[in-house]
Amino acid sequence: MKPLRLRGHHLLCIHGFRGMGYSPSFVEKMWEIVNDVRDEEKDMPIQVVVALDEACFSCPHHGESTCQADPNSNEHVVSMDRKVIAHLGIEENEIYLKSELLRLTARKVRPDDLHHLCANCSWLPYGVCKEGIANLRAGNVQQK
Numbered sequence: 162m163k164p165l166r167l168r169g170h171h172l173l174c175i176h177g178f179r180g181m182g183y184s185p186s187f188v189e190k191m192w193e194i195v196n197d198v199r200d201e202e203k204d205m206p207i208q209v210v211v212a213l214d215e216a217c218f219s220c221p222h223h224g225e226s227t228c229q230a231d232p233n234s235n236e237h238v239v240s241m242d243r244k245v246i247a248h249l250g251i252e253e254n255e256i257y258l259k260s261e262l263l264r265l266t267a268r269k270v271r272p273d274d275l276h277h278l279c280a281n282c283s284w285l286p287y288g289v290c291k292e293g294i295a296n297l298r299a300g301n302v303q304q305k
Contacts, residue, residue, distance in 0.1 A: 163206075164205075164208040165206070165215060165259075166207075166212075166214045166215055167194070167210065167215065168210055168242050169241070170241035170279065171214060172207075172209065172245055172266060173245055173278065173279065173294065174191075174290065175194065176266070177284070177291070178195045180192065181284070183222060187216065187219045190218075190219035191216050194215060198259060198263075204259050205259050206256045206259075207256065207257055207262055208254065209251055209254070209255060209256075209262075210242075210253065210254060211242040211253050212226070213227070213228070241278065245278055248270065248278055249265050267298050272291035272294045272298075
């Protein structure tokens with residue numbers, strides 16, 4: 162099975178995703194990814210990257226190799242990717258089982274950690290990301 166390429170910070174986004182997004186195609190692709198990750202019956206390999214991933218290519222703001230939402234957006238998302246990867250104690254470009262990444266995230270990430278890990282993210286004020294992490298830590302998997 163080919164690994165799912167997922168940005169470091171998207172490892173957190175998937176838990177709070179509720180269908181908001183940058184475009185209908187992005188939302189559709191993100192739901193596909195989120196449903197695969199939230200499916201407790203399915204384990205799969207995930208390659209953790211600091212680069213455009215499967216979700217990014219459905220976003221209207223992607224360039225050839227960088228996020229181009231605004232002049233600082235790529236630097237911002239790369240920073241979030243690296244912070245999440247370091248916080249989880251994993252390696253960029255390595256492949257992990259989804260189950261392993263979920264256990265690490267549930268153990269190592271607290272809702273209030275998002276203030277640092279996701280600083281200045283436009284989605285953070287909605288509170289869904291903190292709620293998603295709290296649910297993961299409690300063992301509750303959100304479904305679509």
